[in-house]
Amino acid sequence: MKIVVSGGGTGGHIYPALALIREIQKENKDAEFLYIGTEKGLESKIVTRENIPFKSIHITGFRRKLSFENVKTVLRFLKGVQNSKKMLKEFKADIVIGTGGYVCGPVVYAAAKLGIPTIIHEQNSVPGLTNKFLSRYVDRVAICFNEAKSFFSSEKVVLTGNPRASEVIGKDGIKGKLSVGLKTNQPVVLIVGGSRGAKPINEAVLKSLTELGEKPYQILYVTGDVHYEEVRKEVDLIGNPDNVIIKPFIHNMPEVLAGTDLVVARSGATSLAEITSLGIPSILIPSPYVTNNHQEKNARAVSDHGAAILLLEKDLTAKKLIEQMDQILLDDQKLKEMKKSAKRLGIPDAASKLYDVMEELVREAGK
Numbered sequence: 030m031k032i033v034v035s036g037g038g039t040g041g042h043i044y045p046a047l048a049l050i051r052e053i054q055k056e057n058k059d060a061e062f063l064y065i066g067t068e069k070g071l072e073s074k075i076v077t078r079e080n081i082p083f084k085s086i087h088i089t090g091f092r093r094k095l096s097f098e099n100v101k102t103v104l105r106f107l108k109g110v111q112n113s114k115k116m117l118k119e120f121k122a123d124i125v126i127g128t129g130g131y132v133c134g135p136v137v138y139a140a141a142k143l144g145i146p147t148i149i150h151e152q153n154s155v156p157g158l159t160n161k162f163l164s165r166y167v168d169r170v171a172i173c174f175n176e177a178k179s180f181f182s183s184e185k186v187v188l189t190g191n192p193r194a195s196e197v198i199g200k201d202g203i204k205g206k207l208s209v210g211l212k213t214n215q216p217v218v219l220i221v222g223g224s225r226g227a228k229p230i231n232e233a234v235l236k237s238l239t240e241l242g243e244k245p246y247q248i249l250y251v252t253g254d255v256h257y258e259e260v261r262k263e264v265d266l267i268g269n270p271d272n273v274i275i276k277p278f279i280h281n282m283p284e285v286l287a288g289t290d291l292v293v294a295r296s297g298a299t300s301l302a303e304i305t306s307l308g309i310p311s312i313l314i315p316s317p318y319v320t321n322n323h324q325e326k327n328a329r330a331v332s333d334h335g336a337a338i339l340l341l342e343k344d345l346t347a348k349k350l351i352e353q354m355d356q357i358l359l360d361d362q363k364l365k366e367m368k369k370s371a372k373r374l375g376i377p378d379a380a381s382k383l384y385d386v387m388e389e390l391v392r393e394a395g396k
């Protein structure tokens with residue numbers, strides 16, 4: 030089977046695509062892949078690290094307000110469709126799957142116009158512009174939250190979950206801890222602001238740093254690549270407590286998560302799929318800067334079930350953050366209950382569910 034995967038911009042769209050590819054590689058040794066992304070998105074770095082054939086097109090996202098830039102975007106879209114058609118024909122794609130981000134627009138649209146079976150994977154509880162547009166042309170829409178169902182035509186929708194939920198299962202937490210310099214005999218809090226980091230979270234953590242140094246747990250604090258230098262400078266002034274390890278980005282997140290007891294994070298949908306699949310309690314600080322405030326809706330879908338504490342960015346202070354971390358980590362009973370609730374929400378077999386949908390479509394198309 031020849032499979033084209035497209036998704037990009039941020040980790041939340043790329044990691045599900047990679048997890049799906051790895052699942053298919055396990056099940057079907059003959060499968061061939063082509064990943065289509067953009068040079069500017071994180072995918073150009075992350076996908077090429079994984080030795081997956083990668084090609085790029087040039088495309089930008091739509092602005093929500095009327096602007097001349099949007100005219101240029103339409104022209105880039107049309108050019109992107111043309112280039113995608115060429116790539117898809119050359120590769121002889123049997124199926125095309127888009128995992129979100131605006132790069133999927135021209136790729137998946139081109140595939141649908143060529144009559145190639147198509148799927149979009151929507152990670153969030155509220156879909157973005159590109160997936161809403163594409164849903165009219167594709168054969169299936171794979172979703173991760175029941176809340177997303179109402180945005181698409183019901184005969185196309187199938188609840189698969191997020192393939193990244195499968196990939197994080199069964200990893201060695203001790204190896205994960207050691208790989209980043211954490212001790213193996215103390216609980217671990219992972220603080221991370223999504224795949225690109227989050228300034229407001231960084232500011233709150235910096236203000237908590239000295240007090241965190243006195244806690245009976247350790248902290249792995251991931252700043253995001255672009256914020257690392259700035260954070261480092263501040264930490265050099267404040268002093269870096271022994272129990273706080275600071276990194277710009279984590280490339281072996283599944284292993285690290287396996288060794289984590291509590292996550293403090295934004296509520297990007299892929300992160301949520303990972304932590305629920307593993308049953309890790311969390312403090313979620315949704316980004317208020319995303320389309321239709323979808324991160325808050327993602328977070329509520331988890332916190333309403335007792336699996337997470339919701340901390341809105343407007344209420345985020347160093348004091349509050351530490352209080353809530355203590356509340357969970359220093360209370361065994363609460364920790365246990367939250368773990369159970371998180372686990373109940375996870376869909377650990379998401380990758381094979383999504384692959385089943387792909388196989389069915391290819392079979393129906395007689396490929």
Ligand SMILES: CC(=O)N[C@H]1[C@@H](OP(=O)(O)OP(=O)(O)OC[C@H]2O[C@@H](n3ccc(=O)[nH]c3=O)[C@H](O)[C@@H]2O)O[C@H](CO)[C@@H](O)[C@@H]1O
Pocket residue numbers: 039040041042044045129152153193221222223224225251277278279280281282295296297298299300301303316319323324327
């Ligand atoms: C600002 C923005 O638009 N964010 C969106 C983006 O978030 P973002 O890209 O931050 O997505 P998520 O939080 O969902 O996923 C991040 C992914 O990156 C991985 N990771 C993160 C940090 C790190 O150091 N190493 C690492 O491997 C995580 O394990 C996870 O697999 O896509 C998500 C999924 O569609 C959306 O829900 C988010 O709203």
